[in-house]
Amino acid sequence: MSHCKVPALIEAQVEMGSVNELEHKSLFRREEDDPTHTKAASLMEQGSLSPSFHEHATKSPKNSVIKSIKIVILSNKLNLLLPFGPLAILVHYMVDSKGWVFLLSLIGITPLAERLGYATEQLAFYTGPTVGGLLNATFGNVTELIISIFALKNGMIRVVQQTLLGSILSNMLLVLGCAFFCGGLVFHQKDQVFDKGIAVVNSGLLLMAVMGILFPAVLYYTHSEVHTGSSELALSRFSSCIMLIAYAAYLFFQLKSQSSSYSRLEEEANQNEEASGEDEDPEISKWEAIIWLSILTAWVSLLSGYLVDAIEGASVSWNIPIAFISVILLPIVGNAAEHAGAIMFAMKDKLDLSLGVAIGSSIQISMFVVPFCVVIGWMMGEQMDLNFQLFETAMLFITVIVVAFFLQEGTSNYFKGLMLILCYLIVAASFFVHEDPHQDGI
Amino acid sequence: MSHCKVPALIQAQVEMGSVNDLEHKSLFRKEEDATQTKAASLMEKGSLSPSFHAHTTKSPKNSVLRSIRIVILSNKLNLLLPFGPLAILVHYMIDSKGWVFLLSLIGITPLAERLGYATEQLAFYTGPTVGGLLNATFGNVTELIISIFALKSGMIRVVQLTLLGSILSNMLLVLGCAFFCGGLVFYQKDQVFDKGIAVVNSGLLLMAVMGILFPAVLHYTHSEVHAGSSEMALSRFSSCIMLIAYAAYLFFQLKSQSNSYSPLEEETNQNEETCGEDEDPEISKWEAIIWLSILTAWVSLLSGYLVDAIEGASVSWNIPIAFISVILLPIVGNAAEHAGAIMFAMKDKLDLSLGVAIGSSIQISMFVVPFCVVIGWMMGEQMDLNFQLFETAMLFITVIVVAFFLQEGTSNYFKGLMLILCYLIVAASFFVHEDPHEDAI
Numbered sequence: 001m002s003h004c005k006v007p008a009l010i011e012a013q014v015e016m017g018s019v020n021e022l023e024h025k026s027l028f029r030r031e032e033d034d035p036t037h038t039k040a041a042s043l044m045e046q047g048s049l050s051p052s053f054h055e056h057a058t059k060s061p062k063n064s065v066i067k068s069i070k071i072v073i074l075s076n077k078l079n080l081l082l083p084f085g086p087l088a089i090l091v092h093y094m095v096d097s098k099g100w101v102f103l104l105s106l107i108g109i110t111p112l113a114e115r116l117g118y119a120t121e122q123l124a125f126y127t128g129p130t131v132g133g134l135l136n137a138t139f140g141n142v143t144e145l146i147i148s149i150f151a152l153k154n155g156m157i158r159v160v161q162q163t164l165l166g167s168i169l170s171n172m173l174l175v176l177g178c179a180f181f182c183g184g185l186v187f188h189q190k191d192q193v194f195d196k197g198i199a200v201v202n203s204g205l206l207l208m209a210v211m212g213i214l215f216p217a218v219l220y221y222t223h224s225e226v227h228t229g230s231s232e233l234a235l236s237r238f239s240s241c242i243m244l245i246a247y248a249a250y251l252f253f254q255l256k257s258q259s260s261s262y263s264r265l266e267e268e269a270n271q272n273e274e275a276s277g278e279d280e281d282p283e284i285s286k287w288e289a290i291i292w293l294s295i296l297t298a299w300v301s302l303l304s305g306y307l308v309d310a311i312e313g314a315s316v317s318w319n320i321p322i323a324f325i326s327v328i329l330l331p332i333v334g335n336a337a338e339h340a341g342a343i344m345f346a347m348k349d350k351l352d353l354s355l356g357v358a359i360g361s362s363i364q365i366s367m368f369v370v371p372f373c374v375v376i377g378w379m380m381g382e383q384m385d386l387n388f389q390l391f392e393t394a395m396l397f398i399t400v401i402v403v404a405f406f407l408q409e410g411t412s413n414y415f416k417g418l419m420l421i422l423c424y425l426i427v428a429a430s431f432f433v434h435e436d437p438h439q440d441g442i
Numbered sequence: 443m444s445h446c447k448v449p450a451l452i453q454a455q456v457e458m459g460s461v462n463d464l465e466h467k468s469l470f471r472k473e474e475d476a477t478q479t480k481a482a483s484l485m486e487k488g489s490l491s492p493s494f495h496a497h498t499t500k501s502p503k504n505s506v507l508r509s510i511r512i513v514i515l516s517n518k519l520n521l522l523l524p525f526g527p528l529a530i531l532v533h534y535m536i537d538s539k540g541w542v543f544l545l546s547l548i549g550i551t552p553l554a555e556r557l558g559y560a561t562e563q564l565a566f567y568t569g570p571t572v573g574g575l576l577n578a579t580f581g582n583v584t585e586l587i588i589s590i591f592a593l594k595s596g597m598i599r600v601v602q603l604t605l606l607g608s609i610l611s612n613m614l615l616v617l618g619c620a621f622f623c624g625g626l627v628f629y630q631k632d633q634v635f636d637k638g639i640a641v642v643n644s645g646l647l648l649m650a651v652m653g654i655l656f657p658a659v660l661h662y663t664h665s666e667v668h669a670g671s672s673e674m675a676l677s678r679f680s681s682c683i684m685l686i687a688y689a690a691y692l693f694f695q696l697k698s699q700s701n702s703y704s705p706l707e708e709e710t711n712q713n714e715e716t717c718g719e720d721e722d723p724e725i726s727k728w729e730a731i732i733w734l735s736i737l738t739a740w741v742s743l744l745s746g747y748l749v750d751a752i753e754g755a756s757v758s759w760n761i762p763i764a765f766i767s768v769i770l771l772p773i774v775g776n777a778a779e780h781a782g783a784i785m786f787a788m789k790d791k792l793d794l795s796l797g798v799a800i801g802s803s804i805q806i807s808m809f810v811v812p813f814c815v816v817i818g819w820m821m822g823e824q825m826d827l828n829f830q831l832f833e834t835a836m837l838f839i840t841v842i843v844v845a846f847f848l849q850e851g852t853s854n855y856f857k858g859l860m861l862i863l864c865y866l867i868v869a870a871s872f873f874v875h876e877d878p879h880e881d882a883i
Contacts, residue, residue, distance in 0.1 A: 196850075197850060197852070200846070200849055200850045201850075201856075201857070203846060204843070204846050204847050204857070204860065205860070207842065207843045207846055208843060208860055208863070208864055210839075211839050211840075211843055211864060211867060212867055214835070214839055215836070215839075215867060215868070215871045216871075218831070218832055218835045218836070218871075219832065219871060219874065219875060221831075222830070222831045222832040225874055225875070225876060226762060226874050226875065226876040227874075231874035231875075231876075232874070234874060235870055235871055235874050238867075238870045239867050239870065242863050242866055242867055242870075243863075245863065246859070246860060246863050249856060249859050249860075250856070253854075253855075253856040397839075401842070404846060408849070
């Protein structure tokens, strides 16, 4: 049960993987005993449609590649959307319709993002809980990271800021709200409970992130910089380094306290023994996981390039503000897999995992991806800063306070979920009618 | 055990004094017999020889010497005392404002600490109620004196910025260091503190922020009935309300403290050793009052030179005045409280740490700030509660963040680290912040 040591976010990823595959259990039935046979068994025809996979003790490399492809690509219904990726590239070169390119690449990225999460979790089996936790904490939102870096390279700083902001908002309001709502509907007689202590610490971290984002904006808007223009950028860069240090300390602290609360998780794991037992054995080998990780990252990068390139054109042809596309549309699609996972956990009364997915993802983006983008921009020579402009910053601030209050009590029900979803609708409506005066030209 | 009735802030002051003196216990060993307390204290307590019962009569000169020994020589921090007179010398001899500022700053630090000591000593004689009031008023007398001097010079922004910086440094830096050091010492578990008191204190801080926020909002939405004067009137009215609130807070604290005497009794039985040490004051009542006056006079004198040198120091060091007022002054001014809070946390007495840190923030925001507005009103200065947009926003966010951190009633080194990092962000913001409303002198 080594994986039960990893922080909630990882546990969530692990469980998500197991839930996806529960539907295909028949394809992956293997014996529950002797862990020493695990690696060998997994190398054998696990993905084979016939149950007699013990017979093929040796296999050609070609077979293992095919099997690997079967496991990773064919095991998930979401992967039906995979062809949209190449289709988007085709459309980009054949038809001059940015709107279609945008839409198709968006749909094409969704399954890739989900498979990336799967590959990361598989790799986590081999690296042990600590490095596994770090892997998940870094790669958890690698899709957003890649899209942001591409946008940065094109100098589309506002798009970067808005996409990340939208991801934070969508995780905090939409994903969490849906999870609370669906969980509350399933368990409508009682209030579901979650660990209040962790929720409060996470709220505090989100507030600290908001503080880091708020101060450069306030400095800029009170026209009180010592060296107008450059002071605010310097402050942003300094704050980003502080926030990255804080995030590192957060990971350190989480992993430390996780290992001390191992015994508590052991009991939990015993209750979830069936699901845990399924996750115990990784499904693909370590090198397969690394290779798939690289392949998927490359694919996501490729599609992201076309996606970012098509944003402006899509905005013009659909007559929607770029702000709305960046803040609302992109994150909803980008977070689709996490969204589904959080809802599923809530419906199984495992609210801590839902919170881990939703709020953990928000923290990862606000305390890691945002400062990291500022630092990357610093190295690229781009003027990426933490000044998200007044409207967006105010939105973020109010939202974090509202969510922190909702999490205070440690319980949830469908009403709280509904409130959060409605809040998100208000936020989305606000961005629909918001024209960004600082929009980058391309 | 009468002093154990006093609010946490006083208890903290008492313990701080006792901790400082524990190092010099050999000099001050006295008998536990309470009836002989006053007589024994008049005798050669500070004498280096243990045979202090022998000298039943002594000359006034000896008692003055002994008093000086107790008050001045008993604390390592007092090594910094000569910097005070040195600052005055430098002021008249060399035309370097930077040096005058630095030296007077260092010179004030031990004086501030000794002021706290004298106040706590006096509190023994006045009973817990008046003692509590004394501490609540004199706890931040250093900031009060510096502010009044700045007010007299018309440096209203400096007053606002110094007080703001003191609030921020107490809430973030002092508290963060206390949580962090305590958490490192007790890293296996989370330290706990009284959640109820922390929440009430957070509410008070929020109320203070509300009082400071509304005049600023009124001003910046350009929606005053009589532009310029309405906001001043609002500030003065709000200040009176806040002073009333502070008085009610003191009353409530002292009342509920005497009600909860029994739970404290058990605590004090555990801490009997330190309580027993604090039971007997070390200097007589009149000595305490005299020292209080002398130290206050000294602090006033040095503050005059300090305030006078701020602008020059800012020019010669090339640092914004805002940064000096908000970050540098309070860090030095709060040095003694800072050390005390950290020591309490490392002894797992987090309630006392909170009492020092948050109690001091409340004292400044709900007492010193409104009091300065009222003093300014009487002086005819335009001191108001409009701390300008940047500073007010800073204060608001910080109070909310701290209130959230305190919600849970537990602490660990991570929370402490977060608070310290927040303070670094605040300090960095002020480093690049040029105040558009800086006073000219």
